[in-house]
Amino acid sequence: MHVTLVHVIVKAEYIDKFIEACRLNHQASIQESGNFRFDILQNAETPQKFVLYESYKSVEDAAAHKNTSHYLNWRETVANWMVEPRQGVRYQGLFPRV
């Protein structure tokens, strides 16, 4: 698995809108053929902090996500709702073996 943890800090007044934008992105992304996980997490202590857990079967599948209309819509929609630029951290998914 090729995993990216995307860390986002959202301006407090946009939290609800951000969650809705992520719901739409989640629903479309899990239908991509190479997608394995697309989980949206909200920090339990600091509700402004989110993590998008994106897991794809191959590097190519992960790259293809960046060209989808739902990703591009999400990116544009949330751009001004972030406190600072989002941070993506890449991981090799060891287990489960997919």
Next chain:
Amino acid sequence: MHVTLVHVIVKAEYIDKFIEACRLNHQASIQESGNFRFDILQNAETPQKFVLYESYKSVEDAAAHKNTSHYLNWRETVANWMVEPRQGVRYQGLFPRV
């Protein structure tokens, strides 16, 4: 979902052993009745850094994991292989809704 991201930094000479200990923990944990995800991730840039992505259906399910023999074995096995104490960060899993 009740999610914990456990961040671990492993001494370089114990990376292979740590991965094997996590494989055993993963295999047993995904069979717990309340478990939803138990993914083991290795940082793509810094192989000493790992994340355990642990997702349970309820707080009680997550707490029950801490009493299992496989968790206790893992905790004891890897205790001296870490560069510093591991850090667990708790999240509310928003999507998928489980």
